[in-house]
Each structure stands twice: as C-alpha cells, then as structure tokens.
Amino acid sequence: SAVISQKPSRDICQRGTSLTIQCQVDSQVTMMFWYRQQPGQSLTLIATANQGSEATYESGFVIDKFPISRPNLTFSTLTVSNMSPEDSSIYLCSVERQGGYEQYFGPGTRLTVT
Amino acid sequence: AQSVAQPEDQVNVAEGNPLTVKCTYSVSGNPYLFWYVQYPNRGLQFLLKYITGDNLVKGSYGFEAEFNKSQTSFHLKKPSALVSDSALYFCAVYRMDTGRRALTFGSGTRLQVQP
Numbered sequence: 001s002a003v004i005s006q007k008p009s010r011d012i013c014q015r016g017t018s019l020t021i022q023c024q025v026d027s028q029v030t031m032m033f034w035y036r037q038q039p040g041q042s043l044t045l046i047a048t049a050n051q052g053s054e055a056t057y058e059s060g061f062v063i064d065k066f067p068i069s070r071p072n073l074t075f076s077t078l079t080v081s082n083m084s085p086e087d088s089s090i091y092l093c094s095v096e097r098q099g100g101y102e103q104y105f106g107p108g109t110r111l112t113v114t
Numbered sequence: 115a116q117s118v119a120q121p122e123d124q125v126n127v128a129e130g131n132p133l134t135v136k137c138t139y140s141v142s143g144n145p146y147l148f149w150y151v152q153y154p155n156r157g158l159q160f161l162l163k164y165i166t167g168d169n170l171v172k173g174s175y176g177f178e179a180e181f182n183k184s185q186t187s188f189h190l191k192k193p194s195a196l197v198s199d200s201a202l203y204f205c206a207v208y209r210m211d212t213g214r215r216a217l218t219f220g221s222g223t224r225l226q227v228q229p
Binding site: 001004031033040041042043045048092094096100101102103104108 | 156
C-alpha cells in the first residue's frame with residue numbers, strides 16, 4: 001500500500017476565494033485521482049492526474065474551476081476556485097497501485113465555504 | 115457504462131452474528147470489483163478485490179466477498195461481526211473507458227453492529 005498525506009486537513013473559506021489542496025505520496029505512482037465526497041455519501045471522481053500530461057476531467061467538472069497540477073510522481077495539487085457554499089465537501093486524493101488496480105486514499109480535506 | 119448498486123442504505127446486525135453487505139454490478143466485459151470501508155472521520159481503506167480466479171476472495175479484518183457471475187453480485191461477508199466493524203462500506207467497479215481508468219463507487223451501506 002501507499003502512505004498518502006493531504007494538506008490542509010480542513011479549512012473554512014469565504015465564498016469567492018480559492019483553496020489549493022496538496023497530496024503527497026511516499027512512493028512514485030503514475031496515476032493519481034481526485035474525488036469529492038459529501039459526508040456519509042458516495043464518492044464522485046473529479047479528475048485523473050497523470051504526471052506529464054493534462055488532467056482528465058469527468059463530466060460536470062472543468063479545469064477553470066478545479067485546476068490540477070502534477071509536477072512529479074509523488075505530488076499533486078487540486079485548487080477549488082471561486083468557491084461557493086456548494087463546494088463544501090470532503091476532497092480526497094488517491095493513487096493506483098501499479099498493476100493492482102486498487103486505489104489507496106488520503107485522509108481527505110474537509111472544506112466548508114461560508 | 116460500468117456501475118455498482120448497493121440496495122441497502124443500512125444493515126444492522128448483532129455482535130457475533132454473520133454479516134452480509136450486498137452489491138450488484140452492471141458491466142460490459144469482465145468486472146474488476148472492490149470493497150472499501152470508511153470509519154468515522156477517516157479516509158477510505160481498501161478491503162479486498164476480485165480481478166479473476168477464485169470466486170471467494172479474502173481480505174482485511176476477516177472480511178471476504180463472493181463473486182457470483184450469474185447473479186452479477188459481489189456481496190461482502192464476515193462470519194462473526196464485531197462492534198468495531200461499524201462503518202460505511204462501499205462497493206466499487208474499475209472503469210476502463212478509452213483513455214480513462216478510475217473507480218466508480220456505489221452509494222454506500224452503513225453497517226451498525228450492536229453489542
């Protein structure tokens with residue numbers, strides 16, 4: 001398995017501002033993912049971030065709202081831009097184990113937008 | 115499209131009794147199926163997976179799951195439930211669209227184990 005850390009663990013932000021969430025992995029991985037989860041509910045994939053290429057966004061998510069960086073094989077950031085209360089959620093990053101298909105998740109970032 | 119369904123929002127079971135958390139899938143081709151658990155205020159933890167081979171797969175914390183192709187099911191089971199098993203459980207299927215690889219999650223089932 002991989003050890004994944006996220007910063008910040010939680011934040012309270014004002015509407016109209018932006019927050020950048022960091023995801024750090026203890027080993028090199030090709031594929032990283034960003035999900036959103038309302039507390040107690042299912043996960044929704046935002047985008048897939050591979051090193052050296054543009055992130056691939058799911059339907060309903062756009063780069064202007066959720067820009068992603070993937071500068072190397074152990075790190076990624078997700079920015080939530082121009083936030084509104086509807087962006088209040090838990091944001092999780094994950095990595096796929098090479099050849100194993102299963103994903104390992106970070107502890108999440110709990111975002112509240114006021 | 116690949117999808118999974120968890121028909122029960124909540125499952126209640128007494129400690130020491132066997133537990134089953136249900137999952138059915140809808141995929142084209144061979145399914146790659148997973149179970150995850152989420153304890154309160156914590157991230158998701160991988161429990162087990164079915165890729166190919168034996169229909170009964172064993173995972174962490176004494177959990178197992180049975181892949182049933184004819185019933186398109188992948189139910190999670192444990193012979194004897196513990197209070198500490200109380201958590202939110204997610205079934206997931208691996209999606210391999212052209213150029214995209216990701217997990218699609220079910221809606222989740224909350225397991226409550228009563229002492």
